Amino acid sequence: MPTKALVKTAKLLHVIRGAGRFGIKVGAPEVEWSRAIGRAFQVRDHMLRFGSNPFKKAGVEVRFPGQAVLVGERTLLIGDSEEIESRAVLIAAGLDSVVPPVPGLREVGYLDNQGILEIKELPTRLAVIGSGPIGCEFAQIFARFGVQVTLIELGRRILGTEEPETSAAVRAAFEAEGIEIRTGIKMVGVEAVDGIKRILFESSASIEVDEILVAVGRSLDGKALGLHTAGIEWSSRGIKVNEHMRTSQPWAWAAGDVVGGPLFTHVASEMGRVAARNALHRGTERVDLRVVRRQLRRAGAKSGSAWRELSTQRRRRSTAWRSAT
Numbered sequence: 001m002p003t004k005a006l007v008k009t010a011k012l013l014h015v016i017r018g019a020g021r022f023g024i025k026v027g028a029p030e031v032e033w034s035r036a037i038g039r040a041f042q043v044r045d046h047m048l049r050f051g052s053n054p055f056k057k058a059g060v061e062v063r064f065p066g067q068a069v070l071v072g073e074r075t076l077l078i079g080d081s082e083e084i085e086s087r088a089v090l091i092a093a094g095l096d097s098v099v100p101p102v103p104g105l106r107e108v109g110y111l112d113n114q115g116i117l118e119i120k121e122l123p124t125r126l127a128v129i130g131s132g133p134i135g136c137e138f139a140q141i142f143a144r145f146g147v148q149v150t151l152i153e154l155g156r157r158i159l160g161t162e163e164p165e166t167s168a169a170v171r172a173a174f175e176a177e178g179i180e181i182r183t184g185i186k187m188v189g190v191e192a193v194d195g196i197k198r199i200l201f202e203s204s205a206s207i208e209v210d211e212i213l214v215a216v217g218r219s220l221d222g223k224a225l226g227l228h229t230a231g232i233e234w235s236s237r238g239i240k241v242n243e244h245m246r247t248s249q250p251w252a253w254a255a256g257d258v259v260g261g262p263l264f265t266h267v268a269s270e271m272g273r274v275a276a277r278n279a280l281h282r283g284t285e286r287v288d289l290r291v292v293r294r295q296l297r298r299a300g301a302k303s304g305s306a307w308r309e310l311s312t313q314r315r316r317r318s319t320a321w322r323s324a325t
Contacts, residue, residue: 001047002117003137005040010144014177031145033122040117070226074251077226088279091232091239091247091254092272093225095218095263100129104190108197110212113138122147123210127199129187131158133263135215136170143179150180150207152199157183220258243286245275253279262292 016029052062063078071077075085097112099105111119113134124147128139131153143149151158151174157167158174158181171181182204189200190212200206222234233240233248238260245253255275256268267289274285 001044002037002040003113003141005043006036006141007137009036009039010141013144031122033145034120036145037117069224070230070232073230073249075230087251089252090272090275090279091225091252091258092256092268092275094257095220095238095260097214098217098219099214100187100216102187102190105187105212105214108190108192108212110214112214116211116213119211124148125209126150126211126213127152127197127207127209128213128215130214130216131155131181131183132161132215132217133159135213136174138213138215139179140174140177143174143177148178148180150182150209152185152187153181153183154186155183218257218263220260243288244278244284245271245287246278261289264292267292 013029013031016026019026052064055062066078068076068078070089071083074087074089075083076089077083099110110129116138122142122145126142126147127150128135129152131139131151135151136159139149139151153160157164158171159167162170174181182201185204186202187199188202191198191200193208196208197210197212198206198208199212219236220234220238222228222232222239227234227239230252231249232252239247239254239258241247241254241259245255245259247254253275255271257263259271261267271287274287277283277285
């Protein structure tokens with residue numbers, strides 16, 4: 001949620017800088033990072049202002065903050081000593097950030113999508129490793145905030161899971177905004193030189209930056225959740241579930257990022273709704289991910305064949321409704 005508030009701030013900066021195209025004369029805007037990130041967290045806090053109270057009022061027993069791990073079938077350990085049993089378990093624990101095995105990266109230091117929001121001041125130069133949705137979003141945010149951004153991608157193009165036309169359009173927009181993009185390039189090391197972080201490449205000149213943001217993907221640490229102990233099938237990509245969101249154990253369901261697949265909020269919300277109903281009522285409701293709405297907030301354009309197919313289906317439903325009435 002804080003990130004989306006920063007997206008809006010960055011967009012306002014972009015609009016102000018382009019006001020001259022409309023005959024509006026304005027001075028160069030200045031960014032106060034402390035106030036920008038402060039507002040972003042205020043937006044988050046407002047959205048979460050009710051906390052766990054709605055759940056408590058509905059009769060749900062809440063343990064927050066708290067940490068739970070599966071220690072057997074239908075059995076969880078909460079904290080250090082409290083053990084509980086449940087007829088059904090729903091896992092929605094999310095995924096952890098992946099750190100590429102680049103020599104020196106951990107020693108020199110890096111930021112993930114959470115740590116980048118905790119910096120005290122804007123860096124002059126930022127390297128973003130990974131050009132998926134998260135990497136691209138942050139690259140554009142900080143470029144619009146006046147940071148010199150270099151986007152680094154091992155693959156041939158940015159946004160590799162999107163259509164080539166989408167990738168090319170976003171790349172052109174990024175380069176027009178001053179973002180340096182390096183694709184098809186392999187990092188071979190990171191070193192600290194006089195307080196500066198130097199990134200070394202296999203067949204390209206090195207670059208020096210103040211901060212490194214790692215956004216190459218997410219993975220599951222199933223052992224930390226006790227999945228192996230409970231006999232639940234999983235891989236680093238996520239927990240294995242069927243169309244009903246049931247795991248390999250008949251008493252366990254999973255939903256959201258923890259199952260892998262499209263890592264979108266609206267997808268996780270739909271999964272959670274179906275999984276909760278099935279877990280509570282032994283239902284057989286299904287999640288259909290054949291058509292998933294996708295939106296690229298970076299360049300401000302909705303894209304992807306899935307979006308076009310969804311739009312087409314909506315038009316067909318609208319036409320059918322008008323014909324029926």
